[in-house]
Amino acid sequence: MYPEIEPFETGRLQVSDLHNLYYEVSGNKSGKPVVFLHGGPGGGTSPKDRTFFNPEKYKIILFDQRGSGQSTPSASLEENTTWDLVKDIEKIREHLKIDKWHVFGGSWGSTLSLAYAEAHPDRVISLTLRGIFTLRKSELDFFYQNGASHLFPEAWEEYIAPIPEAERRDMVLAYHAQLNSADEETRLKAARAWSKWEMATSRLFVSAEDIKKAEADDWANAFARIENHYFVNEGFMRQGQLLDPQEIEKIRHIPCRVIQGRYDVVCPATTAYALKKAWPEVDLTFVPDAGHSAREPGTSKLLVEAMDKFSDL
Numbered sequence: 001m002y003p004e005i006e007p008f009e010t011g012r013l014q015v016s017d018l019h020n021l022y023y024e025v026s027g028n029k030s031g032k033p034v035v036f037l038h039g040g041p042g043g044g045t046s047p048k049d050r051t052f053f054n055p056e057k058y059k060i061i062l063f064d065q066r067g068s069g070q071s072t073p074s075a076s077l078e079e080n081t082t083w084d085l086v087k088d089i090e091k092i093r094e095h096l097k098i099d100k101w102h103v104f105g106g107s108w109g110s111t112l113s114l115a116y117a118e119a120h121p122d123r124v125i126s127l128t129l130r131g132i133f134t135l136r137k138s139e140l141d142f143f144y145q146n147g148a149s150h151l152f153p154e155a156w157e158e159y160i161a162p163i164p165e166a167e168r169r170d171m172v173l174a175y176h177a178q179l180n181s182a183d184e185e186t187r188l189k190a191a192r193a194w195s196k197w198e199m200a201t202s203r204l205f206v207s208a209e210d211i212k213k214a215e216a217d218d219w220a221n222a223f224a225r226i227e228n229h230y231f232v233n234e235g236f237m238r239q240g241q242l243l244d245p246q247e248i249e250k251i252r253h254i255p256c257r258v259i260q261g262r263y264d265v266v267c268p269a270t271t272a273y274a275l276k277k278a279w280p281e282v283d284l285t286f287v288p289d290a291g292h293s294a295r296e297p298g299t300s301k302l303l304v305e306a307m308d309k310f311s312d313l
């Protein structure tokens, strides 16, 4: 990984009457622009996200998506859809006077990267994606209803605890009721449990640091509420839309590197493989000793190598 440098520019952009986005620019002012699309949705960015990119080669743009991180209003679900975020990416590009840029995203960030590229293929130099996620019902069911639960039974027990037995047949919907409860303690208890489920299953070897993140109420509230909002609405997309042949046709000319953890239980390998079948030109690697997180050693190494290689484009 490259060093955790400081941004040379930070700012806020009003993208609607309600939403104000935090953004930052670091690295080489004259470098090749790359935009980092964070996960969740609702996860927000962190200084570590700058370390995938050579700061001598790249002008590194990070921003917190609607309701996430330092963007305001925190955890807001109003005017918060995939297509609002795609428009925001274009607003940030225009605000920073960038013509084209490299696009980098993992998990939900890979979803948003594909949605953005399919909407604006002429603005994308390359795509570097990790932990492919397209919000199909089968993907959501595997992680939130019946799948990953068989591999992490003790964490699953904590995840289902806030939900009455009678409501457990549709966990995403049941959590939606609690995450939007009028009672703040109910909301926070559900947000902590929802977030901890993902943090406890994101690595091959569970990370105490990740788990601690889920116990921070502000972060957990935004992460859980926004994720659940998108999932109840199936990403505001048709089922499998991002993998449709006519959508892939718009982007198949773009160089694309996909890094997928073999043991990713959050966004299992089957979706990365479906992307490869739909788009044979993508350069796909299954990391044999990695789970979901971008910070798995084998995954982060290949992500840095991918961006080093794309820096010549």
Ligand SMILES: CNCC(=O)c1nnc(C(C)(C)C)o1
Pocket (backbone or CB within 6 Å): 038, 039, 040, 041, 042, 043, 044, 106, 107, 108, 109, 133, 198, 202, 227, 266
């Ligand atoms: C189902 N959500 C997967 C996702 O986008 C994601 N997984 N971990 C993250 C953070 C690194 C932002 C916590 O995001």
